[in-house]
Amino acid sequence: MLSEQMEDYLKAIYRLERDGEPPIATSTIAETLDVTPPTVTSMVEKLADRDLVEREKYKGVTTTAEGETVALEIIRHHRLLETFLTEKLGYDWAEVHEEAEVLEHHISEEFERRVAAALDEPEVDPHGDPIPSEALDPVDDVSATALSEHEEGGRLEVARVRDRDPAELTYLADAGITPGTVLTVDEVAPIGMVTVKLESGAEVSLPDHIADAIQVRRPESERPEDGVSEA
Amino acid sequence: MLSEQMEDYLKAIYRLERDGEPPIATSTIAETLDVTPPTVTSMVEKLADRDLVEREKYKGVTTTAEGETVALEIIRHHRLLETFLTEKLGYDWAEVHEEAEVLEHHISEEFERRVAAALDEPEVDPHGDPIPSEALDPVDDVSATALSEHEEGGRLEVARVRDRDPAELTYLADAGITPGTVLTVDEVAPIGMVTVKLESGAEVSLPDHIADAIQVRRPESERPEDGVSEA
DNA sequence: CTTTTGAATTAGACGTGTCTAATTCCCCCC
DNA sequence: GGGGGGAATTAGACACGTCTAATTCAAAAG
Numbered sequence: 001m002l003s004e005q006m007e008d009y010l011k012a013i014y015r016l017e018r019d020g021e022p023p024i025a026t027s028t029i030a031e032t033l034d035v036t037p038p039t040v041t042s043m044v045e046k047l048a049d050r051d052l053v054e055r056e057k058y059k060g061v062t063t064t065a066e067g068e069t070v071a072l073e074i075i076r077h078h079r080l081l082e083t084f085l086t087e088k089l090g091y092d093w094a095e096v097h098e099e100a101e102v103l104e105h106h107i108s109e110e111f112e113r114r115v116a117a118a119l120d121e122p123e124v125d126p127h128g129d130p131i132p133s134e135a136l137d138p139v140d141d142v143s144a145t146a147l148s149e150h151e152e153g154g155r156l157e158v159a160r161v162r163d164r165d166p167a168e169l170t171y172l173a174d175a176g177i178t179p180g181t182v183l184t185v186d187e188v189a190p191i192g193m194v195t196v197k198l199e200s201g202a203e204v205s206l207p208d209h210i211a212d213a214i215q216v217r218r219p220e221s222e223r224p225e226d227g228v229s230e231a
Numbered sequence: 232m233l234s235e236q237m238e239d240y241l242k243a244i245y246r247l248e249r250d251g252e253p254p255i256a257t258s259t260i261a262e263t264l265d266v267t268p269p270t271v272t273s274m275v276e277k278l279a280d281r282d283l284v285e286r287e288k289y290k291g292v293t294t295t296a297e298g299e300t301v302a303l304e305i306i307r308h309h310r311l312l313e314t315f316l317t318e319k320l321g322y323d324w325a326e327v328h329e330e331a332e333v334l335e336h337h338i339s340e341e342f343e344r345r346v347a348a349a350l351d352e353p354e355v356d357p358h359g360d361p362i363p364s365e366a367l368d369p370v371d372d373v374s375a376t377a378l379s380e381h382e383e384g385g386r387l388e389v390a391r392v393r394d395r396d397p398a399e400l401t402y403l404a405d406a407g408i409t410p411g412t413v414l415t416v417d418e419v420a421p422i423g424m425v426t427v428k429l430e431s432g433a434e435v436s437l438p439d440h441i442a443d444a445i446q447v448r449r450p451e452s453e454r455p456e457d458g459v460s461e462a
Numbered sequence: 463c464t465t466t467t468g469a470a471t472t473a474g475a476c477g478t479g480t481c482t483a484a485t486t487c488c489c490c491c492c
Numbered sequence: 493g494g495g496g497g498g499a500a501t502t503a504g505a506c507a508c509g510t511c512t513a514a515t516t517c518a519a520a521a522g
Contacts, residue, residue, distance in 0.1 A: 039510055272501055
């Protein structure tokens with residue numbers, strides 16, 4: 001699992017990228033998170049080791065697709081929580097931030113889903129900020145069931161990998177599967193597994209529970225920008 | 232603040248005390264929390280340093296009144312969360328434990344109050360276990376307002392200190408205020424402060440926000456046992 | 463093409479929570 | 493009342509996230 005701190009760094013870097021110009025400087029991150037620059041350097045090294053950010057020494061960092069996925073996930077948690085606290089628990093909208101800031105790191109995906117459902121899949125939080133959607137538009141799950149139905153054989157682009165377990169993210173990344181990867185589903189091989197073929201020709205077999213985390217779309221479809229700003 | 236781990240140790244020790252015979256052995260705690268005995272020894276030393284447990288070397292530990300307060304607080308969080316997840320988010324009662332186990336360490340007192348209110352101050356959780364009450368029976372708050380009204384001048388016993396910030400707990404403990412302490416409210420001195428007099432004759436002035444955390448009752452009143460078992 | 467200077471990194475340290483291996487202690491049994 | 497044996501503690505290590513102080517780098521200024 002990613003530590004709470006790693007999630008915070010990723011979230012901060014992602015936000016800074018949207019405001020200013022990437023790459024993001026060490027000192028900027030340090031100020032944002034209220035830590036010293038050496039601390040940022042060492043944390044950023046760890047993030048880079050896990051391919052969550054791209055790092056150029058002395059220059060700064062940018063998030064990778066994978067890092068961005070994590071950041072969006074946390075931002076989604078945050079905004080969903082703010083909405084929930086306001087709508088369902090009667091918090092004043094001004095006081096939800098602190099609570100959400102903590103809880104965003106500790107809720108499960110199950111909790112996220114249930115809260116979103118209870119709120120009727122909201123698209124903006126009480127501050128009016130857009131809540132990053134769980135699924136990015138024309139999206140399916142690469143899973144035995146979902147795929148045997150309609151996309152089998154077709155070219156698909158990985159849109160997101162909805163998984164917060166870095167062991168699995170790393171596993172997928174090592175196998176060459178990250179957001180942006182184009183793949184085809186080869187067959188719905190042994191029970192409980194899915195086999196996909198990458199553009200490189202490599203074939204990868206995945207257990208269903210991992211395949212389920214991969215969200216895909218048709219390669220050429222437009223990608224409506226996901227508006228995401230300050231929380 | 233207490234770490235998540237410290238809270239877990241306290242909760243475990245508290246529970247073990249209720250089952251078996253105190254003092255609780257190092258090895259018992261180790262098994263419960265799935266850590267090694269040396270780890271328990273070192274953690275227990277820290278807990279003892281903060282007066283959250285009483286320790287007898289080579290014998291074991293028992294919780295102090297202060298440690299018990301923390302344990303009960305966490306257990307209350309846990310059971311309130313289980314109830315909330317079940318009632319309001321449609322979780323199956325069998326699957327709430329994991330989620331509550333994590334969240335119990337991260338919700339604020341505000342969240343706790345609002346959840347309890349939303350559930351109509353429940354007294355048992357979905358497993359049927361009693362939810363430790365926020366206030367112990369005939370209880371008031373030692374705060375400027377609460378006290379200027381009815382208990383001014385009377386003898387009061389400290390029932391609980393509802394505060395999870397150890398800096399404040401330590402501050403109070405150092406001042407001689409812990410559960411069981413008998414005190415009188417001297418006057419509602421400068422604005423935003425409360426002055427209390429201890430049996431020792433010492434006078435302590437407290438800012439309202441700390442005084443608010445102290446819950447008192449009349450000294451001789453019965454203390455109906457707070458039924459609390461497994462979660 | 464130097465020099466300067468401010469930012470970034472390295473070096474070395476610390477507190478927390480954990481571990482394994484070594485040692486010490488308590489207490490029961492003969 | 494001395495041994496043994498099992499439990500507990502000490503010793504020493506490590507990963508994490510953080511810090512300060514020292515060093516190195518890069519890019520702008522001359």
